[in-house]
Amino acid sequence: MKTLVFALLAILSGFAYSAETLIDDDFTSPKGNYWQEIRIFMPFSNVVYGEKGLVMGRNEKQAPIPGRLFDTAFELKSQSLPLPADARAFQLTLKLGSNKKGMAPKGFGDSYQNRILWYDAAGERLAAFYYVPDFGHPLDKPGWCLYRGSIPKGAVKVEVQFGFDTPDFLEGEWGVLNRLVFTVGTDEQIQDLEAPCALPHALTLLSKSPTEDGTVPFVFKVLKDKAVDWNGFSVELDGQEVSARAKFANGQLTLSPQGRFGDGLHVVAVTLKDKSGENVTEKGVFYIGKSRKENVMTVREDGMPLLDGKPFFLLGIACLVKQGRNGNNYDRAFEEASAAGLNFARHWSTYNMDSKDAEEFVAAARRHNMFISMSPTLVPNDTDAVRVATGVAKQLEADRILAWDIGDDTSAFIKPADLLAKHKAIRAVDDTRLTTQADNMGLGYTSGSLREHSSYTDYVLASDTIQPEIYPIRDYLPGTAPSRATMVPQVIRDMTQIKRDWQMNGSAPRPIWPLIQYFYYAPSKRSWYALPTPQELRAMSYLAVIHGSHGVFWYRYAGYRGTKNAARGYSDEQWKNLSTVTLEFRALYDMYCTPPVEQTQTAVVLDGPQQDGLGFASLNTLLKKHDGKMYLITCNSAYEKVKARFELPGVKSVREYFEKRELTVKDTAFEDSFTPYGVHVYVME
Numbered sequence: 001m002k003t004l005v006f007a008l009l010a011i012l013s014g015f016a017y018s019a020e021t022l023i024d025d026d027f028t029s030p031k032g033n034y035w036q037e038i039r040i041f042m043p044f045s046n047v048v049y050g051e052k053g054l055v056m057g058r059n060e061k062q063a064p065i066p067g068r069l070f071d072t073a074f075e076l077k078s079q080s081l082p083l084p085a086d087a088r089a090f091q092l093t094l095k096l097g098s099n100k101k102g103m104a105p106k107g108f109g110d111s112y113q114n115r116i117l118w119y120d121a122a123g124e125r126l127a128a129f130y131y132v133p134d135f136g137h138p139l140d141k142p143g144w145c146l147y148r149g150s151i152p153k154g155a156v157k158v159e160v161q162f163g164f165d166t167p168d169f170l171e172g173e174w175g176v177l178n179r180l181v182f183t184v185g186t187d188e189q190i191q192d193l194e195a196p197c198a199l200p201h202a203l204t205l206l207s208k209s210p211t212e213d214g215t216v217p218f219v220f221k222v223l224k225d226k227a228v229d230w231n232g233f234s235v236e237l238d239g240q241e242v243s244a245r246a247k248f249a250n251g252q253l254t255l256s257p258q259g260r261f262g263d264g265l266h267v268v269a270v271t272l273k274d275k276s277g278e279n280v281t282e283k284g285v286f287y288i289g290k291s292r293k294e295n296v297m298t299v300r301e302d303g304m305p306l307l308d309g310k311p312f313f314l315l316g317i318a319c320l321v322k323q324g325r326n327g328n329n330y331d332r333a334f335e336e337a338s339a340a341g342l343n344f345a346r347h348w349s350t351y352n353m354d355s356k357d358a359e360e361f362v363a364a365a366r367r368h369n370m371f372i373s374m375s376p377t378l379v380p381n382d383t384d385a386v387r388v389a390t391g392v393a394k395q396l397e398a399d400r401i402l403a404w405d406i407g408d409d410t411s412a413f414i415k416p417a418d419l420l421a422k423h424k425a426i427r428a429v430d431d432t433r434l435t436t437q438a439d440n441m442g443l444g445y446t447s448g449s450l451r452e453h454s455s456y457t458d459y460v461l462a463s464d465t466i467q468p469e470i471y472p473i474r475d476y477l478p479g480t481a482p483s484r485a486t487m488v489p490q491v492i493r494d495m496t497q498i499k500r501d502w503q504m505n506g507s508a509p510r511p512i513w514p515l516i517q518y519f520y521y522a523p524s525k526r527s528w529y530a531l532p533t534p535q536e537l538r539a540m541s542y543l544a545v546i547h548g549s550h551g552v553f554w555y556r557y558a559g560y561r562g563t564k565n566a567a568r569g570y571s572d573e574q575w576k577n578l579s580t581v582t583l584e585f586r587a588l589y590d591m592y593c594t595p596p597v598e599q600t601q602t603a604v605v606l607d608g609p610q611q612d613g614l615g616f617a618s619l620n621t622l623l624k625k626h627d628g629k630m631y632l633i634t635c636n637s638a639y640e641k642v643k644a645r646f647e648l649p650g651v652k653s654v655r656e657y658f659e660k661r662e663l664t665v666k667d668t669a670f671e672d673s674f675t676p677y678g679v680h681v682y683v684m685e
Contacts, residue, residue, distance in 0.1 A: 019091075019185025019193065022081045023160060026179050027054035034078055041073035041112070041165070053095075053142070053178035058169040073112045075163035078182075080119065083158055089150055089190035090129075092116065092160070095179035097142035098135035102381065103175070104415045105133055105164030106455065109444060112165040115453070116182075118155035127152045130453040132415050133162070135175055142178040144278075146224075148190060158184075166412060201417050202272055203284040206252065209428040210287040214261040217254050218286050220268070225251040232273035238266055246270075263288045265393045265429060267386050285389040287429045295371075296432040297402050299464065302596050303509030304550050305434065307371075307402065311593035314513050314551025315585055316344035322357075325569035330357070330364040338368040340579035341586025346553070349408035349438065350375045353395045365400045373403040373436060376426060381407055383418040385425040392429045404430075406463060407437035411455040419462035434464035438515060441468055441494045446486050448614030450497050457501045465511040467553060468494050470544070473517055473536060475529040485613030485639035488677055491516075491540050492616045492637060495547035514544040515555040518578055534577045539677035541581050542635045545592065546622040552585065554578060584658060588681070591626040599623050601632060601648045606671065608642035619644050630684040631657075636674035643673045648684065657681045 023034055029049050038047050046059040056074065064070045107113035116129040129149050137143030151158075160182050169175070183193065204221040222228065225248075235246040235255065247254045255268060266286050273279040298306045305312045317337050326333035337345060347361060352375045355361075365372050376382065376391035392404065406422050407414050414422075423435045442455030451457075456466060472490040491514070498512060518537055520528045532540065541552050556570065570578065585592065603619040612618045618638035624631040630651070636642045647669040654663040654670045658681060663670045672680060 019183050019189040020084055020087070021181060021183045022158070023078060023180060023182040025181075027177055036077045036079060039075040039077070039112075039163075041071055044070050045072040045074045045169075047074050047076075053176050055174060055176050056169070057174040058171060060171070070168060071165070072169040073108070073163070073165040075112045075161065076177075077163075078158075078160040080157045080159055083151065083156055083184060086186055087151055087184040089148065089185060089187045090116065090158075091181075091183045091190050091193055092131065092147045093144060093179070093181045094133060094162070094177060095142045095144050096133055096135050096175065096177055097137045097139045098173075098175040099139040100135065100167070100169065100173040100175065102413050103135040103167060104411060104413055105135065106166055106411055106442070107163070108165035108442075109451075112163045113161055113453070114164065115161050116149075117159040117161065118152050119157040119159070120154045121156050123157075126155050128452055130458065132417075132458060133164075134415060134417070136415070136418075139174055139176060142176055150187075151184065201421050202280065202282045203253070203268075203270060205284055205286060205424065205428055207286065209285075210289055210291055210431060212288065212290055214263070214288045215257060215259075217256040218261075218268070220253045220255075220270070220284055222248070222251055222253055222270075222272070227274045229273045229275050232279070234271045236269040239269075261286075261288050265389055267389075283386055285385060285425050285428050287389075287393065291430075292396070292432045295399060295402065297434045299434075299510060300595070301508070303511055303548075304593065304595070305402075305465070305511045312343075312402075312551075313585075313589060313592045314344050314511075314553065315342045315582055315589075316346065316513065316551065316553040317342050318346045318515055318553050318555040319557060320345040320347055323569040325575070330361050331367065334364040334368040334370055336575075338370055340575075341582045341589075342370065344371050344373075344402070344551075344553075346373050346405065348375075349405045350378050350380050351405075352376065352378060352391060353398055354378055354391075362398055362400050370400070371402045372400050373405050374398065374401050375405045376422075381410070381413040383414055383422055385421055388422050389425045389429050392426050396430060401433060403434045403436045403465065405438075406435045407439065407459075409469075410437045410439040410459055411442065412439075416458040416462055419459055423462050423464075434511065436465040436467055436511075436513065437463040438467035438469055440471070441497050443490075443493060443497060445472065445474065445490070448486075448489065448493050448616060450493065450500055454497050454501055456498060457504055460501050460505040460507050465513055466498060467513045467515050468498060469515050469555075470494055470540065471515075471517040471519075471528060471555075472540075473528065473530065473532040483613055483639070487613075488536055488539050488543070488639070489612045489614040489616050489637045491543040492547055492612075492620065493614060495544060495549065499548060509548075511551075512544075512549040513551055513553050514549050515553045516540050516544060518554050518574075519557045531574065534580070535675070535677045537577060538581050538584075538679055539635055539637065541585070542633060542679045543620055543637060545585075546620045546633055546635060551592075554582070584681075588631070588657070591624050591631050594624055594626050597623060597625050601646060603634070604645045604647075606643045606645050608636075608674075609638045609640050612637040613639060618642055621646070623648070628685075632682040632684060634674075634680045634682070636676065636678045639676045641673065641675060642678075643671065645669060645671045646682075651684045653685050655683050657683050 027049050043062050044059050046057050048055050058072055114131050118126045120126050131147045134145035202223040206219045235243045245256050268284045271281045322328040376388040404426055439455050470491050472487040520531045601623050603621050609618050620635045622633045651668045
């Protein structure tokens, strides 16, 4: 592969670099020395080189194949490029535009990804760097996005990949890749590169907010400050020109008050111009006022949420709406939920205090001592920082809100940087509640494998909590149906993936509130045809907690017209199935709130499968200690009977808590049998 001297980029872009450029393509025509042949899934995509760059869209000449989506997946992958011996870091810049709103592209499995792949001397893949392209610029005026990172030790070759599987382009929707530049060098060389543009999310608030002190200056860090032409910046505060009160030094912008900032929300708009003449206006917020003193949420070091300093193990019901079962009455809905041991409810992901019946919703929650989450605005997956912050400020006094819903199916609709900016804007106004997002992990429906990059990987730091959407109970088209045994163990896989994603991001544990499926909804041929059985529902709930959740959300779609499970909601039998499980957790609530302890137990399968349908150990256990006793929570994740032997040092007596059975203990060990997806909770002394 022929590489370009970086002076070429300097000539083309007006910047002086001293690193080596491996790719610099404007996509006006195919360049075989850079790229492999573009890979297109089916014939549905149209990807064309031309004057505007690489134009991507729908193949208008094709009609969908019956029974299949119109899938516009494609993949652009470079040749294998040799790395210079001293290369330790990289910079990738892309210039992109689109007329498709809310575009957050992502791949599927190991295909159609946006990533950089690193290979060792033997040709084995060492690692990958994933990125989410920013298509938030107009089709006719593409904008830049930039990514930097380290080259893994031992890498001698690299491949750059661009493409995506979702979202699909609809008729008339197009995207354009106008330029791609990939540069490598030493750490110092890459850090010294000037950004080729003014980038979005250029401001990060460093000062404490909210604060009661309106006399202090507010300081913002400026991203890629070396690229800014500081003779051309301007600042507005709440719509008024205040550039004279703003000072820049050491990569920070400081805005001073004129006497005192007034109480309430303040919006700072900074217009930055880079040295090539491009500019961007970025907005930041801060808040002058008191923080709440009651119903304050914090997080324990193990990820357990704390409500006013006390552990809050979430027992939640999602989609608590007016419907037939509750007589279209929130008070009856909350009364029934509270009687089932639940302590938390979510309405819709976009429901907030501007909704017509929100006051009634909150009042019913208060009467039945339950808590709720709300959305900052009524706009689905809103990323307007000012609108989001304004929405939070309007709802600060709503006393039952413990969390802000900031993303639903997040990775399909919001870019990581946008969600992080939204999270920061909310926390600048309200430091007493948690932000939470809901998404599937993107791991498929039949695999037990973890991914080096899941739907959550890039979003870990963009919310305080995660609600993994765990909806595995499906029926499939003939010839594609997996064994029923592969469904329930997906809980284990998804919970394990979350903890892996934390490690990838250097994140401390944070609350996991899994959305456990108790719905069926079949508007098409590829969906959820049936409810989980009572055994599956119970097993999924316990597996989530055994593998690290800080409570359980039970999720039932509601409000969808024309589906059997929508208008009325739960039948009496279904509600009994659900409340049987929720009341079990409520019965041992204080035990679940205790901090983690050393897991000294051993579990051995004596009869039955050693592994479940996805290859995980069929015996799942969690040891807890509370009130002088030990508790062993166990679940068989195999779809077959299992006989097991458990050993725990110091144990003299064992009783199954819910079945009231005494078990024989011999040499600190005991045996018991499990039905498929069976659950036992043992109390030991």
